[in-house]
Amino acid sequence: xxxxxxxxxxxxxxxxxxxxxxxxxxxxxxxxxxxxxxxxxxxxxxxxxxxxxxxxxxxxxxxxxxxxxxxxxxxxxxxxxxxxxxxxxxxxxxxxxxxxxxxxxxxxxxxxxxxxxxxxxxxxxxxxxxxxxxxxxxxxxxxxxxxxxxxxxxxxxxxxxxxxxxxxxxxxxxxxxxxxxxxxxxxxxxxxxxxxxxxxxxxxxxxxxxxxxxxxxxxxxxxxxxxxxxxxxxxxxxxxxxxxxxxxxxxxxxxxxxxxxxxxxxxxxxxxxxxxxxxxxxxxxxxxxxxxx
Amino acid sequence: xxxxxxxxxxxxxxxxxxxxxxxxxxxxxxxxxxxxxxxxxxxxxxxxxxxxxxxxxxxxxxxxxxxxxxxxxxxxxxxxxxxxxxxxxxxxxxxxxxxxxxxxxxxxxxxxxxxxxxxxxxxxxxxxxxxxxxxxxxxxxxxxxxxxxxxxxxxxxxxxxxxxxxxxxxxxxxxxxxxxxxxxxxxxxxxxxxxxxxxxxxxxxxxxxxxxxxxxxxxxxxxxxxxxxxxxxxxxxxxxxxxxxxxxxxx
Numbered sequence: 001x002x003x004x005x006x007x008x009x010x011x012x013x014x015x016x017x018x019x020x021x022x023x024x025x026x027x028x029x030x031x032x033x034x035x036x037x038x039x040x041x042x043x044x045x046x047x048x049x050x051x052x053x054x055x056x057x058x059x060x061x062x063x064x065x066x067x068x069x070x071x072x073x074x075x076x077x078x079x080x081x082x083x084x085x086x087x088x089x090x091x092x093x094x095x096x097x098x099x100x101x102x103x104x105x106x107x108x109x110x111x112x113x114x115x116x117x118x119x120x121x122x123x124x125x126x127x128x129x130x131x132x133x134x135x136x137x138x139x140x141x142x143x144x145x146x147x148x149x150x151x152x153x154x155x156x157x158x159x160x161x162x163x164x165x166x167x168x169x170x171x172x173x174x175x176x177x178x179x180x181x182x183x184x185x186x187x188x189x190x191x192x193x194x195x196x197x198x199x200x201x202x203x204x205x206x207x208x209x210x211x212x213x214x215x216x217x218x219x220x221x222x223x224x225x226x227x228x229x230x231x232x233x234x235x236x237x238x239x240x241x242x243x244x245x246x247x248x249x250x251x252x253x254x255x256x257x258x259x260x261x262x263x264x265x266x267x268x269x270x271x272x273x274x275x276x277x278x279x280x281x282x283x284x285x286x287x288x289x290x291x292x293x
Numbered sequence: 294x295x296x297x298x299x300x301x302x303x304x305x306x307x308x309x310x311x312x313x314x315x316x317x318x319x320x321x322x323x324x325x326x327x328x329x330x331x332x333x334x335x336x337x338x339x340x341x342x343x344x345x346x347x348x349x350x351x352x353x354x355x356x357x358x359x360x361x362x363x364x365x366x367x368x369x370x371x372x373x374x375x376x377x378x379x380x381x382x383x384x385x386x387x388x389x390x391x392x393x394x395x396x397x398x399x400x401x402x403x404x405x406x407x408x409x410x411x412x413x414x415x416x417x418x419x420x421x422x423x424x425x426x427x428x429x430x431x432x433x434x435x436x437x438x439x440x441x442x443x444x445x446x447x448x449x450x451x452x453x454x455x456x457x458x459x460x461x462x463x464x465x466x467x468x469x470x471x472x473x474x475x476x477x478x479x480x481x482x483x484x485x486x487x488x489x490x491x492x493x494x495x496x497x498x499x500x501x502x503x504x505x506x507x508x509x510x511x512x513x514x515x516x517x518x519x520x521x522x523x524x525x526x527x528x529x530x531x532x533x534x535x536x537x538x539x540x541x542x543x544x
Contacts, residue, residue: 172392179379184367
């Protein structure tokens with residue numbers, strides 16, 4: 001095994017891992033605000049990619065305009081989903097909500113299949129596809145975009161949650177919903193906010209990864225599960241632990257695929273998921289009740 | 294200020310409260326007392342929108358607020374504290390109070406996204422306001438500690454500070470002296486009268502009779518879900534019904 005090869009696997013693993021991290025944070029934000037696992041999270045990743053495609057091809061928008069347009073539409077779907085499927089529930093027990101999100105995910109995926117068909121689609125990379133040499137390995141400009149955009153989003157996220165009053169209110173809901181209501185926080189509005197943020201982040205993840213992996217109506221399933229896995233490793237935190245969770249997952253997957261066999265790529269993710277759930281259900285870095293946001 | 298009329302609460306076959314009515318005057322400290330199981334906490338939970346009563350109405354400053362959720366009531370300047378303090382354990386003491394000022398903030402999600410710098414400026418203003426409430430309750434030196442690590446007595450003060458940050462006109466406290474030592478209880482008594490001096494109406498459920506008799510302007514006595522008596526501390530102390538309910542009736 002050569003060092004160059006290891007470096008190559010690690011670098012591409014990091015960029016896939018960044019995608020998992022973004023999706024995982026989307027899971028955590030909704031989980032912390034509502035206590036539910038939103039299994040439709042992956043569908044926003046799919047929508048991000050496919051809506052960008054449509055904005056490019058049907059609306060003839062340039063890429064820089066197609067991306068915000070796609071994020072806005074995906075977010076709108078997120079808002080509708082919360083309004084129509086989550087909020088009207090009379091008895092919002094976690095199990096009901098989880099099943100609703102699974103139903104919502106199947107619905108969104110089905111509609112996407114009708115709109116975009118079953119084909120795999122490609123989105124052009126943001127700035128060409130001339131490989132860049134790093135040490136003995138090469139990476140694509142798109143890998144750098146992924147890493148940079150992920151870092152920016154995580155920083156914005158951090159500023160929102162820790163340095164704005166609205167973000168603090170959202171964290172307050174995560175820690176103690178009852179007390180949050182008592183100090184005048186409209187918890188249901190915060191739930192809506194959490195869906196807005198998560199669907200937007202999911203869409204961004206779907207857009208930045210699409211030039212590398214292509215996109216189709218059903219990419220949300222696997223990406224969603226990998227993102228979920230990252231969130232579990234990170235103990236459902238929407239902070240740095242989920243980012244690290246995503247990166248670990250991405251790198252292990254990439255090394256596993258390269259060194260053992262690419263057939264085991266997905267199996268590796270789920271073995272890690274199961275191990276974490278068996279051995280450290282509070283997450284890799286969590287104390288028994290760690291900070292979750 | 295606060296008008297409670299005909300509140301009845303039936304849990305299964307048990308009548309926890311039976312047509313309880315009373316009114317609370319603006320600017321008073323009112324104590325709600327009664328033996329265990331009298332329905333005091335149930336009454337509080339109804340007034341503050343945590344339970345929905347079987348019958349009866351609650352009105353706040355002349356407006357019917359029956360059935361409003363706690364966050365709506367907080368926006369109408371009514372807040373409460375809990376017997377088992379409810380804090381945002383993983384946030385700092387300062388952040389807990391800042392969240393209390395959330396209703397005074399105009400920066401929603403969109404505003405945050407569009408004008409991040411402005412939001413941060415507002416956050417600075419709110420931080421200053423929150424520090425003021427920490428100073429008022431005497432826990433300013435703990436501002437940067439995690440709320441979950443506070444000893445119980447300080448946690449209670451923090452809960453009060455956070456409630457005050459909502460800028461209420463009426464505050465309901467459920468057994469504020471429970472779990473406090475005598476020194477802390479004395480401090481609490483002073484704090485409650487200082488809260489009243491801010492022109493905030495105070496209602497408390499309390500078992501510590503000395504505290505109640507010392508600071509309350511009026512007292513409402515509940516027993517087995519009905520109102521037994523209402524009056525000044527002196528009247529209550531001399532009321533034969535109250536004495537019978539507390540000490541047992543010989544007859």
